Amino acid sequence: MTTFNKPAVTVDEHLALLQGRGLCVNDTHQARHVLETVSFFRLSIYMRPFQVVGKENHSFKSGTDFNQILDLYAFDRELRLLVMDAIETVEVALRASLNNHMSCTYQIDSEPHSGSHWYLHRNRFKEKYNYAKLIRDIETKQQYEGRHLDKEKRKINASRAPSQTKQQRIGHRSKDNYPRFYQHNYQTPALMPGWAMTEELSLGNLSHMYKGLLKDADRKAIARRFNVPHEVLGSWLHTLTFVRNCCAHHSRLWNRELPVQPKILQGEDWQFRKLMPDSQIRPSRRIYVVLILLAHLIRQISPHSQWPLNVKSLVRMYPNVHLAPMGFTCDWQSHIFWSGADA
Known part of the structure; x- marks a missing residue:
């Protein structure tokens, strides 16, 4: 363990540091404004693809322009907004599906509030x-x-x-x-009542509740609404909780590696490369697999949603953003979830 000894520096000093590392800055006023409102620290993660690997001074590759970094940052920001929009749709649908099933399943004629307050019975949940x-x-x-x-x-x-x-x-x-x-x-x-109770839960707590239901039959019935096996839905909710938290805290999605690989459905449409060509990137642990599972869920919840079209449109808006670090293959647009979305 060593002592942290980096001093605080001004925006102008940060700008001079970037230029000293070989970054081309054509509009210093714009660059200064970005560093004031976004911060050098937040942008630094988006600089790495443009820096020479192995150089301790973090020098930039020849010809790198400040706007290239801004484009990657802007793409990632808009990607987060798109993903957050889809997760909201899934989260709302899960609340409704869980309560629609549990409240009606456990309604007893002799107990008027038995269905509405189904969750007050401890024995409907796993011991753990x-x-x-x-x-x-x-x-x-x-x-x-x-x-x-x-x-x-x-x-x-x-x-x-x-x-x-x-x-x-x-x-x-x-x-x-x-x-x-x-x-x-x-x-x-x-x-x-339960339908109000679930509105007070975070997605993470909702995910735990779903997996904590005692009966497989209950989890299967809820998962059927999303056309996935119950163990797959549980895995996906865990993944979406992590991704939602990234979005909520404005953290990077581009080239993000998932800490836990979500379960994948069987079938040709769910086959992924083990590794991207000439790299150690595993597509099943990158954000592309999240986009695929969100596209599937959105199709079940809102078949006429324009969300897949919006994903394609976003990628086309930023043609210089490298997709491979996200797990995209070169033929990704031909996949069934995107091929019907004409951007």
Whole structure:
């Protein structure tokens, strides 16, 4: 372990450093503005493909222009937005599919809220599932909203507004979100119904809940909506959680290696090279496989979606971006998921 000794430097010093390493900067005003608003550190990961391998001073390959780095950065940013859009569609559909199945499956005529509150039964989850955390999180959310509503009610009641106006304002505040509404209006059951509960879960927690369901039959029924085996859907949700977190934190997708390879469906359309030609890149661990599984899921959820077309359009907008580091093959546009999307 050594002591970190890099001093902070100004934007102009960073710009001079890049030029000293051989980067061509035709518009210094633009470059300075980018370094001020994006930062040298965030851009540095996009500089690596343009730098001479093995050089300790990070010198740039001859002829490299600052705009090439900006194009790669812009492509990656737009790719994240596209991927985030698709993941949102999948996440919303999963919430609906999970509750549509579980609530109706466990509805008992003699117990009016047995279906709506299906998740309150511990025995519907695997022993290893962290059920206590689920209940604790939902309780915490409701209590938090209840306290804030009480605070707002006291403030409204202390005002000089007419009584009718006060009641109207309190009524509006109680409907700001469902946890608050439920806490304000219901006592039994103590927690909100399942279809509201899942809206409070992150994709990661939703993924854990799906895999934590006790019965294979329940997981299979939910996965059937997406036309995949239940163990594959569980694997995909794990992968999408990681990718979503990358997108949410504005992290790089271009040339990102997935920490865990998602399970792949059987069939000709799901065959990938073990390695890209003349490299150690494994397509099954790169973002292209994520785009493929998202295209499949989007097709099941929204058959007329323009998302595949948007992916092709994005790639065509940035013809100089190398696709191989993402796992794209040279004939990727002929794949069934993209061939029907005319960009």
